Amino acid sequence: MKQTNVETLFGQLDKAVELIQENMNETYLDSLTVAMEVFFYQELSEDTDENLKQKLENILKETDVSSYHTEEIRKAVQLAILKGMKGPTQQQHLMTPDTVALFVGYLAEKVMKNREDIRVFDPAGGTGNLLTTVLGQLKQTESAFASEVDPTLIQLAVLNANLQQKQIEFFHQDSLRPFLLDPVDLIVSDLPVGYYPDDIRANDFELKADEGHSYAHHLFIEQSMNYTKDGGYLIFVIPDFLFDSDQSDKLHAYLQEFAHIVGVLRLPETAFKSEKSIKSILILQKKGENTATPKQPLLVKLPSFKNTQAMNDILAQMNSWFSTYMKE
Missing domain, CATH: 1.10.150.470 (DNA polymerase; domain 1)
Incomplete structure (x- = not known):
């Protein structure tokens, strides 16, 4: 062959x-x-x-x-x-699966359709796979940024971007610390899940825990909102349990105040090794002067990526949903 x-x-x-x-x-x-x-x-x-x-x-x-x-x-x-x-890797060294990254790219292209000169940021850049996949689908990107604290991952991400000739500015820092970055039009991120060890830094966030360590995935959502323009979009790969955890009431209240929930897509169980690791995609729009909550949010349970027919049907339904939503 x-x-x-x-x-x-x-x-x-x-x-x-x-x-x-x-x-x-x-x-x-x-x-x-x-x-x-x-x-x-x-x-x-x-x-x-x-x-x-x-x-x-x-x-x-x-x-x-x-x-x-x-x-x-x-x-x-x-x-x-x-x-x-494949060797003994830490949890945060896992890469966003290709099919999931392509799906995030598809959603990014839908919500950015009528915009020019887009600025994109991934605050949990990892090896750069999610961001470079999205940039491959967004033709009108003006500038892209990523942040990553892990030295090996950021080195891989920089070289990955260089080899693909993608212009990305990288921040090598703890992504929950302040950035020298103007707000962007679009945030894409596969949220790191777990506790954030720096309680002093966490104190600056509304989504900090009332006691004990705060959830990093909650703080990442808030940090991302801080760096999004009014009316900008955020597309997160989230753990399936995001809205069912012990601190989720706070998250709900925060999102209601600052964002519109545009949609939630549950990824197919077949794409993950165990039930615990199942993820969804959350689409948010940061509230702005002329923004509104969609009349009917996009709520989808995706079929197996291998089931082409079912996938085509659902994509057709989503395309029609987006064409209505973008006109609202």
Whole structure:
């Protein structure tokens, strides 16, 4: 069977990573950042071991990254990152699945339809997969921003953006601290789930817990609202239990005051390993002068991504919902 371009590029990247890993005794993900730098700059650092240099130069001779489409590069990098994450990874190192990222991109394109020069921000950027997928679907983006606190993930995200030739400005910081960033038109984010350890910082948020640690996923929603223009949109990948937890009353009240709930889409259970990890997509609009709650919010339970017929039916219904909503 003939290999696809994605498989060929992934194969070359993987080969380079394994050579670097053997030579430098690093983890797969850390070696991947070195390999991506080599592919991007098309050269090796002076102090590279001679034997390794020879082997990597041979891989470079066989690989012309510029001959691949952006989407092929994104997918090949994603396969390498997924391989690196198969080992003992921490929860926050999990990547947004491709189908989910594409769906967020589809929704972003719908709500941004009538806008030009869009500014987009992902406050939990991770490896950049969600943001670069969305940017691939939004043609009228003027500038994009992402924040990530984890050093390995942000390195991967920067190189991922470079290889795909996507202009993204990255903040390497705790995303719940203040940003030097003007408000944006659109926020997309796969919310980190769990407790936020910095109680002093959490005190500045309305959604802080009354006692004990606050939920990071709640604080991320509030932080995102702070950096969204009035009338701007926020599309979050959320844990299925977001509105059923012990602090959800506060979240409900906050959203009622500052946002319109545009829709909730429950992702198919088949896309997740266990019932605990099922997620939904929440679409919000920040309240502004001429905004209103949709007459009928978009509430959808998505069928399995593999069921093409059911998926096409639901997309047709959603397209018609959006064309009515955007006229309201």
